Amino acid sequence: MQWETVIGLEIHAQLATQSKIFSAASTAFGAEPNTQACPVDLGMPGILPVVNQEVVRMAVMFALATNAEIGQRSVFERKNYFYPDLPKGYQTSQFEFPIVGKGKVEIVLEDGSTKVVGLTRAHLEEDAGKSVHDLYSEFSAIDLNRAGTPLLEIVSEPDMRSAKEAVAYAKKIHSLVRYLGICDGNMQEGSFRCDANVSVRLKGESEFGTRAEVKNVNSFRFLERAINFEVERQIDLLESGGTVVQETRLYDPTKDETRSMRSKEDAEDYRYFPCPDLLPVVIEEADIQSIRDALPELPDQRLNRYQSQWQLSGDDARLLVQDRSVAEYFEAVANQADPKLASNWMVNEVIVRLDKDSIEIERSPVGPSQLAALIARIADKTINGKIGRQILDALWSGEASDVDSYIADKGLKQVTDTGAIEAWVDEVIANSPDQVQQIKEGKDKVMGFLVGQAMKLSKGKANPAQLSELFKAKILG
C-alpha cells in the first residue's frame, strides 16, 4: 500500500521581551526558582494583567514577514484546565480572534524546488510554569518563573508531506524569528518548541487520517526522527488492522520512540471564553506602517541580494542567509575581501569547523577581519589555498592571531621564483619516467600526481596551477 504522510506543526516561539506578557516581572532565563514570579504570574486574587506593548509589536512583525493577515482587533481568552504549574486555573491565550491570521512561507526542498506552506494563524499567549518531578519523592516542585512568559504560537496548515519538509519549514520559521529579533530561537532552553501533528492516509485519499500530536522535540534532528518514528508506527498499526487514536505522544530521544502521554478523548474541553480582565487589543494602521518601515532585511531578500550583488550560487547563498549571525559575519568578510572567495571559505571551511566543534558563530575563534585578511592573501597570490587552510587551522586553535605576521614568521609565502619552481619540476620529471610517459600518451589525470610531488618538494608553497603549466610545457613541449 502507498501511504502519504500529512504533517502540521505548532511552534511556540518565546518572545524576546524583558518583562512578561501581563506583568513587569523579568523573563531572564536561569534565575533562582520563583524569584521572577509576581502576584500577576501567581494568580493572586485581585490582580489585573496589563498587556506588554512589545509582544504586540513582535506579533505584527511576524505577520508582516509572513504576508499574514493582521488581527487589528484581537481578543484574549481564557483556556481553562487544571495543572499545578498553571496557578490561575486557566491560560490566557487567544482563540477566536488571534493577532495573526492566515499567512504563508516558502520553503526550499532537498531537490532545490520550492513549496509554499500555509500558516493558519499565530496567537499570543502566556507560558505555564515548570513542574519538577524528580527532586522530591512525595511532591512535585513548582517553579513559576516561566509562568507569564510571552509566547507566539505559530500554527501551520497540514501542508507538509514528509519529515524533511517539516524540518525545512521549522528551520524557516526559526530563521525568520531570529532575523526579526523577536525570539532567540534557543531550542535547548525551550525558547523555540515544535509540536508535530502527524497522520497518514492512503495515497489519493482526500480525507485526513486520525492524527497524533508529538511533543517534546528540542532539536531539528529530533523533529525529523520523531516524525519518522511516528509515521512508521501509524503505518504498522493500520497495516495490521489497527486504528490510530487521537492522542498526545511524547518523543523520547534516548530510545528514539514516541509514547502515549494522554488520550484526548474527553480531556480536550478548554471552555474558552473572553478574558474579562483584558480589553481587545486594537492596532492602528499607522502603527502597522511604522513597524513595517522598521522591518530588518529578511532571509529571502538577503538571498536575492547575495545572488544579484555577488553572484553567489543559490545553495551557497541559502546556507549563508539562514542564520542572521552567520549572514552578518559573512557580510563583514565580503565587505573587506573578494565576496565569492569569502562565500567559498565560509561554506567550505568556517561553517564546517563550527559544526564540527558545535559552536555558534558568535563564539567563532576566528573573527571576520581575520578571515578577510586571510582571503586577501589568497586573492593576491601571496599564499595558495592549501596554505590558507593551514593558516585557518592555526587561527582557529589560537596558535596564530595575525595572518600577515604568521605568514612571515613561518615563511609560508608562495614561491614565485621561477628558477626554484623549474628545479622542482625537473626533479619530479627525472624521478617519474612512467608517469611522464603516461602524460605523453594523453592520460591527463596523472598530472595530479606530478603536481603533488612537486608541491611536496616545495613544502606546499608552490602555486599548483603554475606547476601544472610548467609540467605541460616541459613534457609536451
Add this chain to the structure above:
Amino acid sequence: MALSADDLHRAAKLARLNVAPQSQQAQLDALNAVMEMVSAMQSVDTSDVEPMAHPLFQSQVLREDVAVEPNQRDKYQASAPNTDAGYYLVPKVIE
C-alpha cells in the same frame, strides 16, 4: 435545553468539583433555572451583531516592556502550604 445528570457530572469533573449524591438534584435544578433564563436570550436575532468581547467599549492599554518587579518570593510563599528551596511543593502530579 435542560441539562441531564451526565451534563452535571461532566461540568463538575471539568471544574474539579465533587457533587454529593444527595445534592445532585438540587444542583441540577439550580443550573437548569440559569439555563432557562439564558435561553430567553436565544430568541434574539444576533446574526448581524458583532460578538462582544468585553462590556466596555474600549481597547486595551499597553504597558512599556520594562522588568521592574522586585523579587518578593518570601512574602508570596508565606501563604503557601508547603515550600522548600524556593519551590512550591504540591502533591506529586505526573501526567
